[in-house]
Amino acid sequence: VEIENNFAIRPFETVTRLYGLPGTKDLDPTPFLAGFFFIFFGLSLTDVGYGLLLFLVTAGILLFYRVPKQTKPLISLIMLGGLSSFFVGLLFGGYLGIDTATLPAWVQSMQRFDPIASPLPVFYLALGLGVIQIIFGIVLSIVREAKNTTLLEGLLDHGPWLALFGSLILWGGNILGFVAGSSTLFVWIIYAALASLVLTQGRKEKTVIKKGLMGILSLYSSINYFSDILSYSRLLALGLATSALAFAVNLIAGMVASVPVVGGVLMVAILLVGHLFNLAVNLLGAFIHSARLQFVEFFGKFITGNGRNFAPFVRTERSVVLK
Numbered sequence: 001v002e003i004e005n006n007f008a009i010r011p012f013e014t015v016t017r018l019y020g021l022p023g024t025k026d027l028d029p030t031p032f033l034a035g036f037f038f039i040f041f042g043l044s045l046t047d048v049g050y051g052l053l054l055f056l057v058t059a060g061i062l063l064f065y066r067v068p069k070q071t072k073p074l075i076s077l078i079m080l081g082g083l084s085s086f087f088v089g090l091l092f093g094g095y096l097g098i099d100t101a102t103l104p105a106w107v108q109s110m111q112r113f114d115p116i117a118s119p120l121p122v123f124y125l126a127l128g129l130g131v132i133q134i135i136f137g138i139v140l141s142i143v144r145e146a147k148n149t150t151l152l153e154g155l156l157d158h159g160p161w162l163a164l165f166g167s168l169i170l171w172g173g174n175i176l177g178f179v180a181g182s183s184t185l186f187v188w189i190i191y192a193a194l195a196s197l198v199l200t201q202g203r204k205e206k207t208v209i210k211k212g213l214m215g216i217l218s219l220y221s222s223i224n225y226f227s228d229i230l231s232y233s234r235l236l237a238l239g240l241a242t243s244a245l246a247f248a249v250n251l252i253a254g255m256v257a258s259v260p261v262v263g264g265v266l267m268v269a270i271l272l273v274g275h276l277f278n279l280a281v282n283l284l285g286a287f288i289h290s291a292r293l294q295f296v297e298f299f300g301k302f303i304t305g306n307g308r309n310f311a312p313f314v315r316t317e318r319s320v321v322l323k
Contacts, residue, residue: 020305042084054082097246
């Protein structure tokens with residue numbers, strides 16, 4: 001198997017290859033994960049300064065150094081992650097741990113979230129993104145079945161779950177006042193979705209009793225889906241960790257600044273080492289956890305990852321000697 005995407009999507013092939021290449025009956029997940037990974041990386045780092053530094057350093061490496069072909073996609077991916085962190089940092093008010101109240105008014109005007117003072121909106125945002133990605137993964141599983149000429153099987157296996165998620169979203173929207181209508185109606189729609197699960201998920205069993213039992217047991221999978229959604233709360237935790245550590249570094253540096261003679265040197269050293277350490281640790285965390293959300297919560301719904309890399313049988317030469 002060989003995957004090929006345009007220049008904007010190509011860096012995200014790194015994530016796909018880490019998981020395993022799609023099988024011959026699978027879809028290439030790279031175009032579908034790209035947007036999610038980009039956003040999740042930024043939400044995990046949430047700092048303008050760190051994002052800008054990542055972007056400039058990686059862009060400089062790509063421009064001024066001869067980077068091996070195998071390494072270039074990874075560096076490009078980190079560069080895009082830095083860009084995402086920069087923009088998310090603007091929305092979250094992340095500026096190397098500096099209190100936004102001390103910054104100019106035009107900088108403050110760009111902030112839309114404060115994960116330290118009001119973490120709940122960010123928590124809801126993370127869960128909302130999780131719901132969107134999981135529903136998208138279910139849709140892609142149906143598309144995969146259609147690709148393999150088993151669309152009916154895909155609709156029977158996954159369609160009821162889409163109906164359940166959709167009915168729950170409508171019911172929740174109705175309670176919050178975003179969706180008009182009787183709440184009783186939406187509750188009955190949920191019951192209908194649950195009934196469709198019971199009727200379809202055990203259809204391959206031989207006896208009616210087994211069909212019914214397997215259909216009822218399939219409802220247990222709803223717990224797995226909701227635990228998958230809760231996994232996205234890690235985005236809030238990672239963003240909070242970045243901001244808190246950056247603030248702590250600034251606080252410690254400010255405390256030693258008043259030390260006679262060496263205070264200034266100590267302050268600069270703590271700021272440099274502390275922020276570089278914070279960047280390194282949270283860069284690793286942003287990459288690992290953003291990738292993990294793709295591997296566990298997303299990929300498992302529509303790809304197997306059992307593909308083998310296409311290696312054409314050709315003669316390759318590292319050097320040619322002319323005589």
